[in-house]
Amino acid sequence: MGTTQLETVPEPKYWHLKTVLSEALDSEFSVGEILPNERDLAARFGVARATLRQALEQLELEGRLQRRRGVGTTVAPPRMGVAVGTEQHVWPGAAGDTWQPTDCTMTAPPNAVAAILETAVGEQVHTVRRSRVSQGQPVAAELLYVPESSVPGLPAVDAPSGAARARAVLRRLQGLSLEGQERAVELGSARAEDAKELDRLPGAPVLVVTTRFIAEARTAAVSVATYRADTCRLTFGDSGVEIHHGPERHAS
Amino acid sequence: MGTTQLETVPEPKYWHLKTVLSEALDSEFSVGEILPNERDLAARFGVARATLRQALEQLELEGRLQRRRGVGTTVAPPRMGVAVGTEQHVWPGAAGDTWQPTDCTMTAPPNAVAAILETAVGEQVHTVRRSRVSQGQPVAAELLYVPESSVPGLPAVDAPSGAARARAVLRRLQGLSLEGQERAVELGSARAEDAKELDRLPGAPVLVVTTRFIAEARTAAVSVATYRADTCRLTFGDSGVEIHHGPERHAS
DNA sequence: CAGTGGTCTAGACCACGAA
DNA sequence: TCGTGGTCTAGACCACTGT
Numbered sequence A, B: 001m002g003t004t005q006l007e008t009v010p011e012p013k014y015w016h017l018k019t020v021l022s023e024a025l026d027s028e029f030s031v032g033e034i035l036p037n038e039r040d041l042a043a044r045f046g047v048a049r050a051t052l053r054q055a056l057e058q059l060e061l062e063g064r065l066q067r068r069r070g071v072g073t074t075v076a077p078p079r080m081g082v083a084v085g086t087e088q089h090v091w092p093g094a095a096g097d098t099w100q101p102t103d104c105t106m107t108a109p110p111n112a113v114a115a116i117l118e119t120a121v122g123e124q125v126h127t128v129r130r131s132r133v134s135q136g137q138p139v140a141a142e143l144l145y146v147p148e149s150s151v152p153g154l155p156a157v158d159a160p161s162g163a164a165r166a167r168a169v170l171r172r173l174q175g176l177s178l179e180g181q182e183r184a185v186e187l188g189s190a191r192a193e194d195a196k197e198l199d200r201l202p203g204a205p206v207l208v209v210t211t212r213f214i215a216e217a218r219t220a221a222v223s224v225a226t227y228r229a230d231t232c233r234l235t236f237g238d239s240g241v242e243i244h245h246g247p248e249r250h251a252s
Numbered sequence C: 001c002a003g004t005g006g007t008c009t010a011g012a013c014c015a016c017g018a019a
Numbered sequence D: 001t002c003g004t005g006g007t008c009t010a011g012a013c014c015a016c017t018g019t
Helices: A013-028 A038-045 A049-061 A111-117 A163-174 A192-198 B013-028 B038-045 B049-061 B111-117 B163-174 B192-197
Strands: A065-068 A072-075 A080-083 A099-107 A125-134 A137-146 A178-189 A205-215 A218-228 A232-237 B065-068 B072-075 B080-083 B099-107 B125-134 B137-146 B178-189 B205-215 B218-228 B232-236
Touching (some): A013 A049, A080 A137, A125 A163, A137 A192, A178 B205, A205 B178, A218 A232, B013 B049, B038 B049, B049 B065, B125 B163, B137 B192, B205 B232, B218 B232
Parallel strands (some): A080 A232, B080 B232
Antiparallel strands (some): A065 A072, A099 A125, A125 A137, A137 A218, A178 A205, A178 B232, A205 A218, A232 B178, B065 B072, B099 B125, B125 B137, B137 B218, B178 B205
């Protein structure tokens, strides 16, 4: 037989392409550097643009690249570690909190949240919007659902909505004794609303962190926070110590 | 003006399609039910197959669908909650552990892991392979890196590799007093090796959980676990209580 | 072997950002 | 206005699974 090597498992082109690009990123590019545009890259590798894009999409998903319409594709910095859980339980808005309250209205939460809160479907609750910025970049958008029963007697007249009211709700929450909290992390895609705040396109991959706050043996509040999956590594440290990883890349 | 509504922001077709399909899944399909094939669906909605696939990909990413080559597209059950962290710190392999050790060899860990372990680049460490099954389905594959210094004097002769040796390494680890552990969660794509074990294609989205085990003020071991992002919701509860959510869907 | 999803092509047009 | 990435099309062939 003259066959040198019968490809037992033909590797998809985009997969091989991703590997090649990934290695090139490590060795030949610096953080922030812009890559050639997609049409040129595709031509250079002798593939269709769609195939090249499949490789780029994966690299972006892994946080290696950042693509912006109208601008270009740049080499992304290593993912930033974002502290999500600490050993001690604290209410949102407590001292040292990195979230910025932006608004507060009364809305009917999604059914999934209503189920956790044990409120009736369609029942309105205080809904605090907060956003989180790290290293000058928006990294997360949060909706905090607080049923009326957790913050009774909140004056409804002054500051019916807005950041001021958000802070008022958070202050009321501090008064309760927090007995525990439970978290879940899952993959999701950004709703149009969140995408805008995170400076991404709708459908961008996000890590959804659902937190249940327990006080007086009840679910006192539920937070649904969506983090940019491309730029964030969620840390759940006992201490504040960072886990460093990812290949070291040179600063430009 | 005769224009009824000038589309200020033309919604992409695949995005609209995703919404329509998502609602159909809630109301007209049961878990496990198979959808029409992609060519038929695309024709029915009057779009190209590539466009339809873009919508299906998103729904699969969100855990709503499951697609298998040669079989078809089925409606996925709600994501299963998988406990990842508990309040008390335990070594891997402790009682009640849901992981199954499958193998153990000496390998040089990836540079990122070597950095955490503070071992020299290229230095070989014990590498325990474990897999985790939940509800009859593989949900995670793990590589646990244990430097020689954490388990000194492990007999090298009997059982040089395999599950037996894996258990031996884990037993040795139990002897150390665990002082703390730190976790990080980020999005990744499955390496070919892990993909096979998770019954997915290479590049499938996974949640990568990196855990650093601390004993005697040192990093005694590092675990890198990759969870199927489509089927898993990682829970970090204080108690074992489940967070239920996701729209209720009917069993077939 | 038939039918499924996965990969790939070579185009086209659109939305956005910067100059 | 121009160049970028984002969307979309209408095909083709391949790899896998079941029968």
